[in-house]
Amino acid sequence: MSLCASCNSRFPRAAGLEMDGQIFCSERCVQSAYLLQLAWTISDDVVLEQLKVRRSQACPECGKSNGPIDLHRWHTISSFLLVTTWKTTPRISCRSCALQRQLFATGHCLVLGWWGFPWGIFGTPVQITRNVVSMVRSGNQQRCSREFEQSVRIDIAREMLAQQAQATQLQQQPKQMQPAQFVNETQQPPVSQAPQYDLPIFPPKLE
Ligand SMILES: [Zn+2]
Numbered sequence: 187m188s189l190c191a192s193c194n195s196r197f198p199r200a201a202g203l204e205m206d207g208q209i210f211c212s213e214r215c216v217q218s219a220y221l222l223q224l225a226w227t228i229s230d231d232v233v234l235e236q237l238k239v240r241r242s243q244a245c246p247e248c249g250k251s252n253g254p255i256d257l258h259r260w261h262t263i264s265s266f267l268l269v270t271t272w273k274t275t276p277r278i279s280c281r282s283c284a285l286q287r288q289l290f291a292t293g294h295c296l297v298l299g300w301w302g303f304p305w306g307i308f309g310t311p312v313q314i315t316r317n318v319v320s321m322v323r324s325g326n327q328q329r330c331s332r333e334f335e336q337s338v339r340i341d342i343a344r345e346m347l348a349q350q351a352q353a354t355q356l357q358q359q360p361k362q363m364q365p366a367q368f369v370n371e372t373q374q375p376p377v378s379q380a381p382q383y384d385l386p387i388f389p390p391k392l393e
Pocket residue numbers: 190191192193194195210211212215
């Protein structure tokens with residue numbers, strides 16, 4: 187059995203696909219690993235510009251524009267005798283929405299966390315500490331979380347691949363299928379109106 191480098195699931199080694207020395211369970215996982223790799227090659231300037239736009243959007247939770255939005259987390263634990271469940275919830279919101287959730291999650295841990303042995307007793311202080319750390323981190327409005335940056339990078343990478351696929355499709359269209367105005371060899375069909383990005387590497391086959 188092998189472990190997929192993208193989704194962490196186990197699968198028979200013979201069914202695996204290899205890319206850059208890593209093994210993946212499916213074509214889908216190869217594509218998402220490629221997207222992630224591509225996402226982190228996008229220049230910081232392009233990402234910073236997009237981040238500025240995204241972070242100044244209205245909070246998806248409260249709808250207000252009261253400060254930069256980011257990906258925030260809160261942590262809970264619930265115990266009942268021998269059963270203990272832990273949960274971490276990530277959500278994109280403004281800081282005040284996140285703070286409310288994190289305080290509520292801390293209260294949840296204090297009330298419901300302790301009543302299990304042994305994990306409730308040990309886990310409750312862990313989850314409360316994680317909430318406190320998340321609250322302190324949320325206070326840093328200058329720098330967003332790495333996860334938020336990554337989600338923006340992935341969106342840009344997706345857009346780049348879509349543009350490239352569209353350009354390739356236009357190039358591959360047989361001549362007789364082209365509309366009359368493009369019969370002239372010197373005339374090029376209009377490519378996308380969206381901003382163009384430089385592609386650092388050529389991607390594998392798209393779905
Ligand atoms: Zn996988």
